[in-house]
Amino acid sequence: MAIFAISDLHLSFNKPVHIDQIDPENDITKPMELFGWEKHYDRIRDSWRKSITNSDTVLIPGDISWALKQKDALHDLEWLSQLPGHKVLSPGNHEYYYHSKNKIRNILPADMEWLDADFTIVEGKLICATRGWTLPTDRYFVEEDDRKIYDRQVGRLRLALETAVARHSYKEIIVMLHYPPINKNSTTSGFWELMKQYEVKYCIYGHLHGKSIFDAIEGKINGIELKLVSCDALHFSPIQIMS
Numbered sequence: 001m002a003i004f005a006i007s008d009l010h011l012s013f014n015k016p017v018h019i020d021q022i023d024p025e026n027d028i029t030k031p032m033e034l035f036g037w038e039k040h041y042d043r044i045r046d047s048w049r050k051s052i053t054n055s056d057t058v059l060i061p062g063d064i065s066w067a068l069k070q071k072d073a074l075h076d077l078e079w080l081s082q083l084p085g086h087k088v089l090s091p092g093n094h095e096y097y098y099h100s101k102n103k104i105r106n107i108l109p110a111d112m113e114w115l116d117a118d119f120t121i122v123e124g125k126l127i128c129a130t131r132g133w134t135l136p137t138d139r140y141f142v143e144e145d146d147r148k149i150y151d152r153q154v155g156r157l158r159l160a161l162e163t164a165v166a167r168h169s170y171k172e173i174i175v176m177l178h179y180p181p182i183n184k185n186s187t188t189s190g191f192w193e194l195m196k197q198y199e200v201k202y203c204i205y206g207h208l209h210g211k212s213i214f215d216a217i218e219g220k221i222n223g224i225e226l227k228l229v230s231c232d233a234l235h236f237s238p239i240q241i242m243s
Contacts, residue, residue: 001123004052004085005059006238007178007206008092008230009044010037011076012066019045019082030066035209040236041079047237048083056085057122058238061206061229062092062131062178073097074107081109088122090115090129092178092206115176117156119164125201125242126171128160132179132205137186154190161198174241175203180228184215196222202241206230 012030013022022041024031032040052058064080067073080087089112091098098104104114113120115129133150134141141150157175164173175181181191181203195203202225208216209232216228229239 001055001057002240003057003059003123003125003174003242004238004240005061005204005227005229006044006231006234007061007204008063008209008232009041009060009076009080010063010066010094010231011041011079013075013079014072016075017079019079037232037236040231043236044231045083047235048085051238051240052083052085054084058085058087059122059127059174059176059204059229059241060087060089061129061176061204062090063094063206064089064092065097066094067097070097070099070103070107077107077112078109081111085111086122087112088115088120088127088129088176089113090176090178091131093131115160117159119160121168121171122174123242124171126164126168126173127176128157128164128173128200129176130156130160132157132177132181132191134179135181135183135186135189137189138183139185150190154194157191157194161194161200165198173198173200173202175200177203177205179207180205180217181226182217182221184217187217187221195224200224202227204229204241208233 014029065073065076119128
């Protein structure tokens, strides 16, 4: 009954697909081979099956599907549901199909949960999640475009943590973010200060790919274990974060 994590699966099946019968010529609308991820769905499937059982949980913080519409994202979610374990999902910056938490929850397969500005309990741990956003210290942050979204996302993490702790103050907390909560330019942010305030034990995040992986901040900082779990950073294999 372990907890694993992996993000940025970037699936793009355009019809219902059996987990072992993928035809790359007909079943994939946006192959990640364009980005150097050769048959990454096969690599995810095979490594997942080696590590994960139905009694385990996998945390997936965002960029699950390339789909633009919810009905198309369902093909990716159903492919994912064929893999072992319980899946806890939260949004990333490419969840274009996601407009309503209630609507996405209504179509999820039975072995999945969707979190956004709220929490669930897994193996006695509080799992709190929101998307996050580009940090003010990031070179791509544009004040007039990003400040309101950043502040809103900090508020959404605060809501998740406040609600979780109000109901279960005695449990350890894991935070799922899509964007990193700190970067090489700054060791703080609104997200980071909240996690310190609420004594978060573990934070996973994704979003970083390719050369950006080498800029990721990881390890134990101020008592918080920080881990990048984007697919290519993990070599397409879910990583166990807690037993």
